[in-house]
Amino acid sequence: MNDSTLVNNMPNRSATSSGTLHNRANGTRPQDSTRLTKGQIERGGKTLTGICVGIVLITLASLIVMVTAKGLSTFISDGISPIAFLTGQVWDPHTLDASGLPTVGALPMIVGSFAVTLLSCAIVIPFAVGSAIYAVEVNPRFGRRFFRPALELLVGIPSVVFGLVGLTILVPLIRNISGGTGYGILAGSLVLAVMVLPTVTSLVIDALESVPAPYRQSSAALGGTRWQTIWHIVLRSATPGILTAVVLGMARAFGEALAVQMVIGNAPAMPTSLTQPASTLTSILTMNMGNEAMNTVYNDVLWSLALILLVMSLIFILIVHFIGRKSEVKHD
Amino acid sequence: MTKSNGAETMKYSQRSIRHAQRNDKIATGVLTAIVAAIFVLLISLIVYIIASGANKAFDLQFLTSKPEQFKEGGGIGPELFNSFYLLVLTLLISLPLSLGAAIFLVEYAPDNEVTHAVKTAIEVLASLPSIVVGLFGFLLFVISFGWGFSILSGALALTIFNIPLLVRVIQQALESVPQSQRDAGLALGLSRWETTVHILLPCAMPAIITGVILSAGRVFGEAAALIYTAGQSAPALDFTNFNLSSYACPWNIWRPAETLAVHIWKINSEGVVPDLAAVSNGSAAVLMICVLLFNLLARWFGRHAERKLMSE
Numbered sequence: 001m002n003d004s005t006l007v008n009n010m011p012n013r014s015a016t017s018s019g020t021l022h023n024r025a026n027g028t029r030p031q032d033s034t035r036l037t038k039g040q041i042e043r044g045g046k047t048l049t050g051i052c053v054g055i056v057l058i059t060l061a062s063l064i065v066m067v068t069a070k071g072l073s074t075f076i077s078d079g080i081s082p083i084a085f086l087t088g089q090v091w092d093p094h095t096l097d098a099s100g101l102p103t104v105g106a107l108p109m110i111v112g113s114f115a116v117t118l119l120s121c122a123i124v125i126p127f128a129v130g131s132a133i134y135a136v137e138v139n140p141r142f143g144r145r146f147f148r149p150a151l152e153l154l155v156g157i158p159s160v161v162f163g164l165v166g167l168t169i170l171v172p173l174i175r176n177i178s179g180g181t182g183y184g185i186l187a188g189s190l191v192l193a194v195m196v197l198p199t200v201t202s203l204v205i206d207a208l209e210s211v212p213a214p215y216r217q218s219s220a221a222l223g224g225t226r227w228q229t230i231w232h233i234v235l236r237s238a239t240p241g242i243l244t245a246v247v248l249g250m251a252r253a254f255g256e257a258l259a260v261q262m263v264i265g266n267a268p269a270m271p272t273s274l275t276q277p278a279s280t281l282t283s284i285l286t287m288n289m290g291n292e293a294m295n296t297v298y299n300d301v302l303w304s305l306a307l308i309l310l311v312m313s314l315i316f317i318l319i320v321h322f323i324g325r326k327s328e329v330k331h332d
Numbered sequence: 333m334t335k336s337n338g339a340e341t342m343k344y345s346q347r348s349i350r351h352a353q354r355n356d357k358i359a360t361g362v363l364t365a366i367v368a369a370i371f372v373l374l375i376s377l378i379v380y381i382i383a384s385g386a387n388k389a390f391d392l393q394f395l396t397s398k399p400e401q402f403k404e405g406g407g408i409g410p411e412l413f414n415s416f417y418l419l420v421l422t423l424l425i426s427l428p429l430s431l432g433a434a435i436f437l438v439e440y441a442p443d444n445e446v447t448h449a450v451k452t453a454i455e456v457l458a459s460l461p462s463i464v465v466g467l468f469g470f471l472l473f474v475i476s477f478g479w480g481f482s483i484l485s486g487a488l489a490l491t492i493f494n495i496p497l498l499v500r501v502i503q504q505a506l507e508s509v510p511q512s513q514r515d516a517g518l519a520l521g522l523s524r525w526e527t528t529v530h531i532l533l534p535c536a537m538p539a540i541i542t543g544v545i546l547s548a549g550r551v552f553g554e555a556a557a558l559i560y561t562a563g564q565s566a567p568a569l570d571f572t573n574f575n576l577s578s579y580a581c582p583w584n585i586w587r588p589a590e591t592l593a594v595h596i597w598k599i600n601s602e603g604v605v606p607d608l609a610a611v612s613n614g615s616a617a618v619l620m621i622c623v624l625l626f627n628l629l630a631r632w633f634g635r636h637a638e639r640k641l642m643s644e
Contacts, residue, residue, distance in 0.1 A: 038523045045525030046440050052432025053441075053450055056499070059492055060453050063460075063468045070471065130366035138363055147367065149631065150374055152546065156623045158553025160596045161381060161616045167600060168609070169380075194373070201370075225356035248459065255461020257556040258597050282463050282556075287601075289467065289560060294475060306467050313459050317452070 064310065071307025074300040080104060085304060091268035091284075093298040104301045106281075108270045110308065113280040115185050115271060116260060117253045120192035121246060124200055127193075128249075129235075129242060132204035137216075137230050143205070154198035163262035166191040171263055178275045183265030186274040191263055192253045200249035207241025208234060240327030244320050251316035255309060257282035281305045381613075381620045388614025389621060398568045399595065404607040408615050410566040413582055414483070414589035415622075418562060419552050421487035421585070422494055427544065429491070430498035437499070438506040439528050458496035465492050466557035474561060481588040486562025493557050494547055501543030505536035538637030542630045549626035553619055555593035563588030564598050592619050 036044070075082045080101055088105020097103045135143030170190055175182030211234050219229040235242070265277025266287055285305055292299040388394045393407060400406030433454075441447040469489030479485050509532050517527030533540075565588050570580040579587045590598065596615045599605050 038526075042523040042525045045523075045528070046436070049432040049436035049440060052429050053436045055429060056433050056457070056495060057450060057453055059495075060457050062472070063465075063492070066471055067464065067468055127366055127370060130363050131370050134363040134367045138360060150371065153378075153624070153627050154374055156546070156549040156553070156627055157377070157381075158555065158593050158619055158623065160555045160593045161553070161619060164596055164600065164612055164616050165377065165381065168384075168613075194377075197370070225352045227356040227359040228352055230359070251459045255459075255463065257461065257463035258559075262597070262600060282461065285463060285467070286556070286559065289470070290564075303467075306464055309461050309464050313461060313464070314456065317456050317459055320455075321452070 070303040119189035123193040128200040136208040163259035187263040203245030385613035385617025389617035422490040434502035470560035481563025489561040505539035542634040545630035566590040
């Protein structure tokens with residue numbers, strides 16, 4: 001549209017309806033004597049917006065390709081066995097193992113990531129589902145006017161701020177109660193739980209709201225109490241939506257880096273208790289990526305950790321799709 | 333429930349009704365308690381964050397002076413500027429792109445496999461951990477393109493982080509414009525593009541702007557995508573310097589730029605600043621106040637624009 005040579009070469013075929021509307025929308029814009037034909041504007045618009053979609057797709061494709069290529073180079077060019085990498089329990093890249101390769105067992109981080117993810121979701125689910133039920137079924141006015149805005153606010157709190165609050169309140173608290181340093185999976189899970197809560201809750205609210213009103217009315221007409229309606233009807237038909245919410249919350253918890261890194265202690269050892277310093281994939285990446293020169297084996301191994309993160313987030317999306325497809329089939 | 337005696341059935345069902353009613357009361361009580369707990373948590377979080385840094389956050393000296401590495405009394409001047417500058421650049425790049433992509437998806441995209449793939453791609457992009465986005469930015473912009481730790485690398489990484497959020501917001505805003513508006517535009521002889529630009533976008537604008545402001549809050553507080561793209565150092569800025577290749581020039585997009593969020597993370601993980609607690613609490617309070625302002629602004633604007641649209 002902004003190609004001036006194109007504009008000048010065009011015969012004046014502007015439709016009157018478009019002209020007047022254009023003028024109204026733009027106030028004082030003078031009528032061009034030469035304008036693009038409708039067909040060209042239309043094609044131009046379609047191409048322009050299509051290019052935007054193309055850029056987004058290319059970005060995602062190159063992200064996946066580049067991170068995968070970098071992550072796989074550990075196994076292809078450095079010769080580290082993928083099985084040893086995924087199941088090894090010792091992470092000490094600066095010492096060489098029997099075969100002369102750095103000791104890079106990623107299992108402690110993988111276990112750490114899954115532990116904080118699952119534990120934080122276990123904490124979040126009752127709160128998210130309970131408060132969503134309250135906001136949709138018990139007190140919808142309160143839900144719309146106060147609870148939703150509050151959740152939006154909570155989503156907006158930056159993750160480093162959660163990390164900082166965890167560091168200054170939660171870690172000393174755990175230290176006083178259970179001894180030790182206070183850093184560890186418990187602190188990480190609690191911080192993540194607060195972070196993930198608003199995301200999961202809003203999605204559960206969406207799921208509950210999409211349950212058709214006649215379901216509730218029929219249950220009430222049969223003499224069901226509110227809780228019976230919620231438990232037997234609403235929750236049951238909203239189950240796929242609730243599952244989706246939980247999986248997306250897990251995806252967010254699994255990938256969160258800084259807040260966890262600040263409170264988990266970052267000791268790359270197999271976690272044996274909840275209050276002992278541990279580490280996650282993201283925390284080791286955050287800590288070490290800047291310290292190692294590119295293309296060393298240690299650096300390649302870090303990219304393999306990033307690849308695990310990428311693959312896991314793809315798996316989470318796959319699960320969400322699977323739940324969606326399954327519930328569609330059921331409704332048909 | 334195959335009781336032969338009618339009276340006994342009656343008694344049984346009465347008991348079960350009482351039982352159900354009691355359960356209903358208990359459940360309502362528990363649900364109320366859960367919501368109350370969340371509210372108490374949220375309010376005490378915000379009050380704590382702002383109160384613990386309030387003495388610093390309203391101190392002009394702190395807000396404008398440069399950070400110190402080994403001494404007390406450092407400020408967050410450059411970090412604060414960097415955060416806003418990165419936010420503006422990110423929105424400048426991501427807004428047109430997301431607008432285009434969303435318009436294509438809502439107005440043009442045929443209902444086929446390709447469109448489905450694009451929608452999935454945007455979902456994938458939305459669920460990517462921000463550290464992975466940051467590492468990709470590091471690999472592509474910082475290393476492959478040789479841009480180094482720079483504002484431009486950071487803004488592009490934030491763009492990747494922001495696009496899925498914005499596309500979704502704009503898509504929803506466009507989809508919520510009544511179909512009759514589209515039909516009316518087309519019936520007047522407007523092309524699809526003209527209908528979109530002159531009718532649908534103005535209608536959807538309040539929702540879009542509210543969404544953009546909310547996403548701005550997210551971008552403003554993002555740190556993981558930035559530590560390896562915009563870098564972790566903040567050169568002192570000189571606002572009289574307009575030499576675009578100088579590190580001291582605030583507008584130079586090739587200089588490294590630590591933002592406020594990155595600053596909080598960095599001083600806490602290094603821990604060499606003597607007044608660490610004061611500086612990080614102060615920075616967190618400033619960050620929190622900015623995010624609150626973004627949120628209030630979005631809310632105020634949404635209501636204001638809605639009223640204006642309704643009255644017209």
